[in-house]
Structure formats: structure tokens, C-alpha cells
Amino acid sequence: MKKVIYPGTFDPVTNGHIDVIHRAMDLFDEVIVTVARNVSKSPMFTLEERVYMLEESLKDLPNVSVDTFDGLVVDFAKKVGAVGMIRGLRAISDFEYEFQMALMNRKLEENIKIIFLMPHEKYTYLNSTIIRNLGQFHSDVSDFVPPIVQKKLKERLD
Numbered sequence: 735m736k737k738v739i740y741p742g743t744f745d746p747v748t749n750g751h752i753d754v755i756h757r758a759m760d761l762f763d764e765v766i767v768t769v770a771r772n773v774s775k776s777p778m779f780t781l782e783e784r785v786y787m788l789e790e791s792l793k794d795l796p797n798v799s800v801d802t803f804d805g806l807v808v809d810f811a812k813k814v815g816a817v818g819m820i821r822g823l824r825a826i827s828d829f830e831y832e833f834q835m836a837l838m839n840r841k842l843e844e845n846i847k848i849i850f851l852m853p854h855e856k857y858t859y860l861n862s863t864i865i866r867n868l869g870q871f872h873s874d875v876s877d878f879v880p881p882i883v884q885k886k887l888k889e890r891l892d
Contacts, residue, residue: 737764738849740820741807744769744784745777746883747791748865750857754822755798757851764797766814771804778866783886791880808843818847824858 738758744751744767758765769784777784781802788800803810811819819839821832836848852858860878868875869887876884 735763736818737766737814737816738762738818738820739766739768739807739811739814739816741768741770741803741810743775743777743862744788745775745779745862746784746865746879746886747788748857748860748862748879748883749877750822750824750853750860752791752880753853753857754820754851755792755795757853758820758849759795759798761849762818764799765820766816767792767798767800768807768810769800769802770807771802778890779886787880787882787886790882806842808839808846811846812843816846818849820849820851823850823852824861 740755740758742751755765755767767788769781769788771781779787785800785802792798792800801814807819821836823829823832832850836850839846839848865875865879865883865887868878869891872891875887879887
């Protein structure tokens with residue numbers, strides 16, 4: 735059984751993230767969405783809230799689970815027996831950073847393959863920062879995020 739992880743901050747999860755998860759499901763037997771604690775960022779949502787929003791958004795997807803990790807993502811991948819790590823690429827601007835990280839992760843653990851997946855083109859401009867910014871101005875984000883995220887954004891920002 736081929737298992738991959740899809741690591742990220744997911745602050746909050748977007749429909750673009752979910753699209754990438756669907757693409758990964760077509761290729762692998764199991765997808766573990768792994769939420770980073772990431773002490774270098776100041777997330778809008780707590781780790782527990784991000785996990786909850788992901789679990790609610792993905793509850794109907796077979797063979798998809800949600801977990802958290804601290805430390806190096808390649809160590810987490812090895813711990814859960816993943817053969818690879820999914821990374822989403824929206825635009826050329828993502829590529830340089832993702833390529834650099836992929837090379838470093840390969841250096842740290844050559845057996846973990848890095849798989850780049852592109853979301854549907856309607857999500858190429860979408861990221862969590864944009865969603866948080868739109869939320870602060872009480873904009874309608876229903877086309878961009880699952881209903882649970884809409885609800886949590888409204889609760890947080892009202």
C-alpha cells in the first residue's frame with residue numbers, strides 16, 4: 735500500500751488544498767494530511783482548530799486522514815511509512831521555494847519522494863493568506879473554502 739503525506743500549515747484549508755488532496759487520492763492508496771505546528775509563523779487558527787477544519791472538510795474522503803507534526807517533515811514521513819510527500823504548485827512563484835525545499839528534503843532522506851501536484855487552474859491564485867485577508871474585510875469566501883472554514887472565519891472575525 736502506497737502512502738503519502740501532504741504537509742502544510744493549512745491556516746486555513748482552502749478548496750485548492752482539497753483539490754490537491756483529491757489528485758493525490760487518484761495516485762496513492764492513503765493520504766495523510768499533516769498539519770505543521772510551525773513555530774516560525776503566527777497562525778490565525780490554533781493547531782486544534784486547523785485539524786478540526788481539515789477533518790470536517792475531508793470526512794467523506796476514504797483513505798485520507800489528518801495528523802500533526804513537529805520537527806522535520808521527512809522524519810514524520812519515515813515514522814508513518816510514507817513513500818512520498820505531496821506539494822502543491824500554483825504558479826511559477828511557488829516553484830523556487832518548493833524546489834529548494836524538495837532538494838533539502840531529498841538530501842535529508844533520499845527514500846522520500848517529493849511529488850508536485852498542480853490544483854485546478856481556478857485555484858492557482860488562491861492561498862490561505864488571501865483567505866485570511868478577505869475574511870478580515872468580511873468578504874464572501876464561499877467559492878474558495880469549505881463551509882466549516884467560512885463558519886470559523888466568521889466566528890473569529892466578527
